[in-house]
Amino acid sequence: MINFNGTLTETPQFSAHNRGMLYGDAVFETIRYSGGKLFFWEDHYFRLMASMRILRMEIPMHFTLEDLQDELLKLIDAEGLKDKAASVRLTVIRNEGGKYLPEDNNVSYYAFAKALKDPFFTLNEEDYEVELYKDHYVNADLLSTLKTANKIIHVTGSIYAKENNYANCLLLNTNKSVVEALNGNLFLVKGNTIKTPPLEEGCLRGIVRKQLKDIIGKLEEYTLEEAAISPFELQKADELFITNAIAGIQPITKYRKKTYTNEVAKNILGKLNAKARLGK
Known part of the structure; x- marks a missing residue:
């Protein structure tokens, strides 16, 4: 229908x-x-x-x-x-x-x-390996932040991921910074800092990204930083996770030889579900 x-x-x-x-x-x-x-x-x-x-x-x-x-x-x-x-x-x-x-x-x-299947956001803890997609780059501009029907980079990147048995790929912008995943925004956890690329890098103006910024900003134990993420930072991170409006939070378990935990993602997911239930 x-x-x-x-x-x-x-x-x-x-x-x-x-x-x-x-x-x-x-x-x-x-x-x-x-x-x-x-x-x-x-x-x-x-x-x-x-x-x-x-x-x-x-x-x-x-x-x-x-x-x-x-x-x-x-x-x-x-x-x-x-x-x-x-x-x-x-x-x-x-x-x-x-x-x-x-x-x-x-x-x-x-x-x-x-x-x-599920009425609220749930955490998928199955293996979820990602790789950089470097065939094409996201422009670091305003149009890249919009959810337009022109998503050919995401289409070709998804094909690349499937052909190489990755669950997802991370996209680079024209400055060679990591900007987002194929289907959502990226968050990086290192110690007590949670980092996500700013809109100026060309990442999608994500709805769940906005919600998590609000949630993390109220947590005393973490500091939220909006800053460019270099590919070198990925292998030094404690956690990486992807956010979007349907899955909520998807933890990344592996990037190249690096494996990640998901404790922060678990903690924040409960707070995201609470916000969704309250409609705030």
Whole structure:
């Protein structure tokens, strides 16, 4: 089932001139749902609005916080997922017309939902080995922080990871700093310092990244540092973990010859679930 501009349908009609397909001219949000609520919905909504403004898309009057939430909940109900856990993807596309220069800055949207196994974030403690992906680099600029439909580096990196039996890859920016994973933000733990790349490095403006910054900032035993991470730091770290809106926190167990613990990730995950339940 798809919610296509407010209409529930199993057969949405996408034109061959769809700008999302032609140019990646689209932005999206992927949201976890459980217990009757969309986790961190306000943060997702305001990131979406900010991304649309940066890309010079016209924001429709009906794109309010409440109305979009109602449309997503309507979709979840229609899929029979109201009392279950689900991931929801909402994609906003600039209307077709024009080539690189659009003829119309107005937008359309569609959303779909898929069931999830667990109602809240759980810690996957299975082996999770990563490697650097160095075929292509992330630009250290504002556009790289947006969740756009242009994710070809992440696609080719995912293929590379599969071909080489890695669970994930870490991406480098044009300054050769480690900026993020293929599917989320990166945090590094060394002693009492927890480090994550700043947005200026080109990492995604992650929703869970924002939540963890708030959580870690209130912990007396740790210091949060937003700073560039060099590849050399990875093998000196005590822990590495990846964050995103669906998995929450994914510990990395191995990078090259280095293995990692996950004690900090475990501790923070409980606090993240508490924030999700409270909706704050």
